[in-house]
Amino acid sequence: MDRDNPPKLSIYRGARKEKGAALMFGTDGHDWAAIPERRTIAVSIPRQALFAKLDRRAALTIVRAPNGYGKSSLIASWLRANLASERILVWVSAPPPSSTLATFWALVLERIHAAGIALPDAGDLADPFTAIIKSLNDLPRPVLLVLIRPDLVPEPELDDQLIELLTRCHNLDLVVTLSGFGMFSEPYLLDTDHEVVSAGELLFTAADTAHLLEQTDAQTAAGDAERITSLTGGLPALVRAAVAAVEEAPGVDNRRPVIEKNIAQAIDDYVTGSVLTIAERVKQHEFLLAITFARSITVDIAAVLFKSQHHDAAETVRRIRARLVTLETAGLLSRAESEADETWELSPAIRQSLIARHTRAGIEPSQRLSFLAHNRLDGGHHASALDYAIEAQNWTLAVDIVEQHWVTMIVSSLDTVRSALQRIPVEAADKHSAVEAGRALFTMHPSKRASVVDSLPESPAELWKLGAEAGAKDALSIGCVQSIRLRMAGEYGLAAETTRRLAHLSRSALENNPESVSAQLPLMRLQWAINFQLSGRLTESTIKARMAYHGALSQGVDFIARNSAGSAALNWALAGEPRQATHWFELEQKHPDPGGWLEPVVKIAGLTARALTALDMLDFDDARIALTELGVPSDTEELWAFVVYAHSQFALTQGTASSALSLLHNAIEAHPIQYTATSFALPLLQSAEIDLLLALGEGNKAAALAKDIADPAANPWTLASVARLRQRIGQNEAAVALCHQFDWSGESYPRAQMESLLVQAVAHSELGEPRLAAQEWSRACSIADQTGLLRSFATIASTDVEKLESMAKSNSRALAEFAKMPRAELFPEFVHIVELTEREQKVLSLLAIGMGSAAMADKLYVSVNTVKTQLRTLYKKLDVHNRNEAITKARQLRLL
Known part of the structure; x- marks a missing residue:
């Protein structure tokens, strides 16, 4: 069909068009005048996501929402912007509430005729519904029928008739606006192709x-x-x-x-x-005002509220429900579909306005809200009761609910608990250590009341004694607050020490007062695991994470179980145990995403573990997927350094070290408080930066960074990276000596140990010590076989891999697997660095402050010719030709 020249509608109007009737049609053939002008005001806005639903041209499209949600405006805007000219538009405005089926179908038939569609013979007009079917079926063009609020017709048969109309008229699409669930309450059960636009989708962003x-x-x-x-x-x-x-x-x-x-x-x-006005018209004004205080309105709650204000009203449950349905049909209440019981809601802004109206009338809202809080509490609905107590600003009741029920609430209503703890005033929580602890645990905003909180005892005996006392629960809560406060202040060493004391205290409390402390321990142990993790005590962290996981499992708290499993997986992945990390990551995946604000917090540890594990096993595609989901860490992310480390390790495998260096430097700059001497972030990212510089061939920059590390052997990550750097710049003896300074018999760090053994094997080989080279190579291969580490083999040159294996003949299974994988060497086989003598360094320093040759000679007590000779040697080493180039190059190489 030629859309620019649509067929003239006059051929469809037939003989029943009255002479002189003024039908207003646009050039596209649509009866735009049928759409009320107020629906097409200039402030209509494009709603592309909703337009896409309407564009799908489902046979039945339901736009369901109370009054004020812009249902008709949405459809009108869409029609103006998108209606194709081959479809005939029939717009039927809302019928009077007293309409019968017959009068409704007569109205529809009238609008069909007004749209230029010919009516059937006079004998068919006695039944408007049949006449509509005949008229539509006689058309060669498709029809879009828009029905505004057909649910105002109080006839249950209308649903079936609309579906019958769609079934019998194959050229018809139907769009209906509804308020409530009086019609098409379960559209997913219909055989008809349909689309639904809900109230939530209509809200403006x-x-x-x-x-x-x-x-x-x-x-x-x-x-x-x-x-x-x-x-x-x-x-x-x-x-x-x-x-x-x-x-x-x-x-x-x-x-x-x-x-x-x-x-x-x-x-x-x-x-x-x-x-x-509408409530008055449907005779529910007083009822609406009575139920206004409820956030979620059930029949029972409505009955209680209405009776509390109208003591003489003898309302049955059926009558109360009828009132609610009346308000729903009138477009004043919306149905909450997610609730098991029938539940209605008022728009929050309208509810607040009505509550303010009560206040102006002398009715104190806090009394009604507190009444609802107690009512919900008596019914076992703790989270709902807490909501009402907070809204009433009944802090005493709110604190009591939190203290008594927070463990059960976090299972399904964590957002409610978190919001409440943020809103309870400090002065209301100060005398309640459990609430103060909850504020720290859930909101990560610990109390600043440091001077009031007593320190925990230091000795195990005193801690055991405290654990047997009645105040053990409060001591644990306060201690946990202290440890989190220290952690957030960057005092990771003190946080870890506090956590060790809490571990002693919890063991005693659990033995002596299990009923009072067992419920809160999984969440606290998760926090303790994070305390240890951020300070680099991975073994202790894993122990606490495992205990938190099993405790959460027994209590059915998924978000703690998932977070704990993810933390354990991350510890194993950092240490270089991909099989153990995979086990814990699989446990993490058995628990659902918590959703909301908690989801990214809970998932970060597991995703980082997944990325590092995939890299260790050379599964670069899976590593890329995990890192893409992780993204760049935010300024408030506690595990930021681990995420950056994972990105850096991936960059080494992809040849993108430069971009990873930028990410690393930006992240360090954004976390000055967290990048401290007691944080695990410091050695972890120092190691990563040295490796990235080494991969780029920036030997001098890497060497300068390594020189700033007071004791590289104090940490397995810095040891492996600095030893590798020394070996690659030709300092084989120094590399071997550094590797021998760490006690590998203590805690297990398989990846760092394997990489240090590979450094030693290559160094011994270059020093002409084949027996020692073969010995260290065999030990490295044994670690790979035990753990599944493959990527570490890529930290040395492929020629060295072949040479060392020919010496030792390890027959390693992991090496055979590594040999099958597509891979690239992570680091250059040899990295050149510029090394200056003491005199050359002094000449360079004088050059940088602008001193001339004669002045340098006087300063150094040598001749001018000697200074010129030293300058020539310096320029040659720096590969430059003049003073300015020398200064610039020296700064790039970190020689100045």
Whole structure:
């Protein structure tokens, strides 16, 4: 069909068109006048995600939401922007609430005729429904029928008739707007192809609000769109009213309180003019006001609230439910589909406006909200009770709920607990150590009340004695707060020491008072595992993570189990035990993602472990997937150094060391408090930076960094990297000597030990010591066979691999597996560095401060010719030709 020249609609109108009837059709053949003008105002905004749903052209599209969500406006905007000319549009406005099936279908038939569609013979008009089917089936063109609020027709048969209409008219697409679930309550059970647009999808985002603001003449400021969206909850009708209120705000410094006051007034006006008017019309005004205090409204809660304000009302459960359904159908309540029991909700902004109305009428909201808190608490709904207590600012009740029930609440309502702990005032929590501990554990914002908190005893005997006392639970809570505070302040050594004391205390408390402390231990042990992990005590961290995992497993707390398993996996992956890391990562994956704010926090350890393990086993594709999901660590991420380390190790395998160096330097700059002498981040990233520089052939820069490390042998990561650097720049004896300075018989670090053995094997080979070379090679291969480490073989040249294996004939299974893998050598076989004599270094220093040859000669007590000879030698070593080039090159090589 030629869309630019559509067939004229007059041929479809038939003989029943009255003479002189004025039908307003656009050039595209659509009856645009049928769409109410208020639905197409200039402030309509593009909703591309929703338009995509409508563009799918499902046979049935349901747009379901209460009043004020912009259902009709959405459809009108979409029609104006997207309706293809081959479809005939039939728009049917909302029917009167008293309509019968017959009057409704008569209205639809009238609109079909108004759209230019010919009516059937007079004998078929007695039954409008049959007439509609005949009229549509006689058309060669498709039809889009838009029905606004057909659920206002109180006839249950209408659902079936609409489906029958779609079944019998194959050229028909149907779009309906509904309020509530009176119609098509379970569309997924229909055989008809359908699409649903829900209330949540219709809410405006801050970007949508910003788009509306751009179309006004108002003087806007940064944050206006976000503030409007927050205050209105994104409800389209309220957002539009708020945008109008912003236009009236003066462009002065105090505009924010003025804007917020204007918005509040705009919301109140909407509630008065629309919400309460409709409630009055359906005779539910008093009922609506009574149930306003409830966040989630069930029949039982509604009955309790209504009865508490209308003591003489003898309402049955059926009658209360009928009232709620009436408000739902009227477009004032929305149904919460996620709840097992029937539950309704008011828009939060409308609810707040109605509560404020109660306050102005002399009804104290805190009393009603506290009443609801106690009611929910008596019913065992602890999280809901906490919500109401917080809203009522009944801090005594809120603290009591947290102290008594936080362990059970975190299983399914962690966000509620976290939000509550953030809002409870410090003075209300100060006398409750468990609440203070919870604030630290859940929000990672420990109390700053350091001087009030007593230190834990140091000796095991005193700790054991304290654990047997009634205050053991509070001591554990306070101690955990202290350890987290120290950790967040970058005092990782002190945090680890505090954690060791807590471990002694918890063992005693668990033996003497198991009922009082066992519930909180999994979460605390997870925090202790992180304390040890960030200070580099991986063995102790793994022990605590394992205990936390099994404790969480027994209590059914998935997010703790998942986080603990991920932490254990990361420890094994860092140490170089890919098989153990894989085991714990698989355990982590058995627990669901927690979702919300907690999801990235919980997943980071496991994803980092997955990346490092994949690299050790040369599975670069899986490593890339894990690192892509990890992304760049945020400034607030505690495991930032581990994520950067994983990115750096991947970069070594991909030849992208330069970009990894930039990431590493930026991350260190963003975490000055965490990059301290007692943090594991320091040696880990020093090691990574040396390796990246070595891979780039930047021997002098790597050597300068290594020189700044006071004792490279104090840590297996720095030892392996510095030893490798020394070997690659030709200092084989120094490399071997450094490797012998670490006691490998203590804690197990297979990767670092294997890499140090490979360094020694190559060094001995170059020193002409084949027996020692073969011995160290065989030991390295044995570690690879035991652990599954493959990547470490790539830290030496392939020619060295072949040479050493020919000497030792290890017949290593891991080596055979490594030989099958596509790989690249991680480091150059030899790295050149510029080394200056003491006199050359002195000449360079004088050169850098601008001293001439004669002045240098006087300073050094030598002749000018001697200085010139030393300058020539210096220039030759630096491969430069003049003073400025020499200074620039020397700084690049870290010689200045």
